Amino acid sequence: MTVYPSGESGGIADPVYLRVRERIRSEILSGVFPPGSRLKSADLSKRYKVSQMPIREALQMLQGEGLVTVLPNRGASVRAVDNRFIENMYDIRGVIDGLLVRRACKLMNDSEIFELHGVQAKYEEAAGAGQLDASLELNKEFHHIIYVAADNPEAMSMLECHWGLVDSLRRTFGFGQERIQEIISEHRQLLRALDRRDEELATRIALLHCEQAKADLLRQRENALGADPGKLRNIRKGRTA
Amino acid sequence: MTVYPSGESGGIADPVYLRVRERIRSEILSGVFPPGSRLKSADLSKRYKVSQMPIREALQMLQGEGLVTVLPNRGASVRAVDNRFIENMYDIRGVIDGLLVRRACKLMNDSEIFELHGVQAKYEEAAGAGQLDASLELNKEFHHIIYVAADNPEAMSMLECHWGLVDSLRRTFGFGQERIQEIISEHRQLLRALDRRDEELATRIALLHCEQAKADLLRQRENALGADPGKLRNIRKGRTA
DNA sequence: AAGTGGTCTAGACCACCTT
DNA sequence: AGGTGGTCTAGACCACTTA
Numbered sequence: 293m294t295v296y297p298s299g300e301s302g303g304i305a306d307p308v309y310l311r312v313r314e315r316i317r318s319e320i321l322s323g324v325f326p327p328g329s330r331l332k333s334a335d336l337s338k339r340y341k342v343s344q345m346p347i348r349e350a351l352q353m354l355q356g357e358g359l360v361t362v363l364p365n366r367g368a369s370v371r372a373v374d375n376r377f378i379e380n381m382y383d384i385r386g387v388i389d390g391l392l393v394r395r396a397c398k399l400m401n402d403s404e405i406f407e408l409h410g411v412q413a414k415y416e417e418a419a420g421a422g423q424l425d426a427s428l429e430l431n432k433e434f435h436h437i438i439y440v441a442a443d444n445p446e447a448m449s450m451l452e453c454h455w456g457l458v459d460s461l462r463r464t465f466g467f468g469q470e471r472i473q474e475i476i477s478e479h480r481q482l483l484r485a486l487d488r489r490d491e492e493l494a495t496r497i498a499l500l501h502c503e504q505a506k507a508d509l510l511r512q513r514e515n516a517l518g519a520d521p522g523k524l525r526n527i528r529k530g531r532t533a
Numbered sequence: 534m535t536v537y538p539s540g541e542s543g544g545i546a547d548p549v550y551l552r553v554r555e556r557i558r559s560e561i562l563s564g565v566f567p568p569g570s571r572l573k574s575a576d577l578s579k580r581y582k583v584s585q586m587p588i589r590e591a592l593q594m595l596q597g598e599g600l601v602t603v604l605p606n607r608g609a610s611v612r613a614v615d616n617r618f619i620e621n622m623y624d625i626r627g628v629i630d631g632l633l634v635r636r637a638c639k640l641m642n643d644s645e646i647f648e649l650h651g652v653q654a655k656y657e658e659a660a661g662a663g664q665l666d667a668s669l670e671l672n673k674e675f676h677h678i679i680y681v682a683a684d685n686p687e688a689m690s691m692l693e694c695h696w697g698l699v700d701s702l703r704r705t706f707g708f709g710q711e712r713i714q715e716i717i718s719e720h721r722q723l724l725r726a727l728d729r730r731d732e733e734l735a736t737r738i739a740l741l742h743c744e745q746a747k748a749d750l751l752r753q754r755e756n757a758l759g760a761d762p763g764k765l766r767n768i769r770k771g772r773t774a
Numbered sequence: 775a776a777g778t779g780g781t782c783t784a785g786a787c788c789a790c791c792t793t
Numbered sequence: 794a795g796g797t798g799g800t801c802t803a804g805a806c807c808a809c810t811t812a
Contacts, residue, residue, distance in 0.1 A: 306808085307605050307781065334798065343783045345586060348800085352590065356597050358687045364548050365789055365799060380685045383636075387628035395624075444621045446599045450691070547789085548800070575779065584802045585780085606780060606808055 308342050313350035315340060320359055320370055321460050327372030331360060357457050375510055378461070381454060382506035386499045388451055389435075392442035393482070393498035397491045400441045405486055408437055412479050419472050427472075428462065434479065465512040474504060549583050554591035556581060561600055561611055562701045568613030572601060598698050616751060619702070622695060623747035627740045629692055630676075633683035634723070634739035638732045641682045646727055649678055653720050660713050668713075669703065675720065706753040715745060 319325055331351060333344040351368045354360045358381065362368045371377065411434045418426040432455065439448040478501045485494035560566055572592060574585040592609045595601045599622065603609045612618065656671040680689040719742045726735035
């Protein structure tokens with residue numbers, strides 16, 4: 293028996309095109325397919341031992357995530373995951389998150405805010421104990437509750453679509469020393485703003501939260517690349533594999 | 534010889550999955566497939582006389598536009614294009630547009646702003662002469678120049694992805710009497726803010742511009758549905774065709 | 775346990791780029 | 794023209810839903 297974890301591709305993704313999507317994404321992020329390289333369906337077909345169609349689908353979805361570019365009759369190529377790309381992603385994230393938090397602030401009832409406090413408590417516990425997986429999950433849950441309350445499924449799916457990418461980056465580069473404490477503090481500030489129903493403040497904090505996350509991720513990435521210079525630049529605009 | 538009109542699917546879309554996408558989109562918007570109805574690839578396959586794979590692709594893309602929902606192993610269904618949906622779309626549009634205008638305000642050089650003035654002049658001319666197609670096109674060009682200058686291709690493609698939908702809605706419901714004059718006025722205000730490099734003001738105007746567009750479209754739609762009540766509610770949660 | 779309908783495969787087809 | 798590689802088709806396969 294296979295169970296889908298409530299709509300997201302969070303756990304074990306059953307259909308081939310979803311599994312292929314995961315593999316391609318992780319291989320792009322780990323540098324197997326360098327920026328600019330072309331992703332030919334025939335190659336990938338041999339590599340993953342599946343036919344071309346699921347690969348096409350996976351590539352389309354990855355285009356939705358911003359990781360690849362697909363042109364009609366011309367195939368797919370890897371979008372460069374450089375500082376600019378990460379900044380762009382987080383800038384988008386920031387404004388949409390702000391939008392959703394603003395609306396959530398208007399629409400959430402007290403019991404939902406109470407639930408949020410509970411998740412935050414569990415998050416602080418897991419983060420304090422240094423459990424990365426659990427805290428990533430709880431962090432996701434924290435924001436998810438807000439997104440659902442904002443009652444804008446279109447915006448929510450945009451954000452959650454990018455979450456896969458952000459998650460992968462986080463698992464690759466980790467968090468800075470003090471970032472966890474900052475996250476906790478920012479979440480607390482957000483909770484306070486929600487408690488007071490202060491839309492302006494809540495929106496501002498959400499934006500700031502994304503700015504800080506962006507800055508931290510860029511720092512972490514800078515460090516990782518500085519320490520291990522060959523890691524993501526093995527080939528410049530090279531062949532597929 | 535077939536020529537692609539500069540990357541967008543603006544003109545004649547060659548590959549089957551793009552043509553199918555256009556047809557499904559227009560049939561959803563014209564009410565052939567009512568909200569909530571399931572889109573079965575086998576049915577569509579017979580209807581359009583193509584095999585299932587291009588249809589799958591088209592549905593995936595339409596999911597990206599927000600028009601349909603696709604669940605793994607469970608197929609696609611039509612997202613309700615109701616007031617809430619339109620509001621959500623324009624809310625997203627507003628914040629991303631704001632983001633791009635803010636950055637464009639920082640990054641644009643004088644010649645680009647000059648070009649913008651030129652497009653605006655042509656827009657006012659076409660709009661004054663009541664040329665709907667030309668003015669829609671020039672309006673698109675106006676915003677496109679700003680988006681390109683903002684140097685955030687990820688955000689730009691999100692916006693332009695939704696443009697197809699907005700365009701279809703506009704062609705269906707048209708503009709309100711005074712809306713064209715408002716657009717001209719709002720564009721002029723935006724130009725003035727850009728001339729002065731006033732980021733805050735420019736961002737605020739961009740947001741307002743989207744709010745007004747949203748309000749106008751909702752009014753137009755309300756009128757159309759009021760005048761012709763059966764048009765989009767022929768079936769409630771009905772079968773496919 | 776059968777049925778419906780989504781997914782995958784292999785190979786043919788055809789658009790675009792190179793010579 | 795030839796080659797590469799994206800796209801399309803038909804049918805088999807298999808997951809999920811009905812009875």
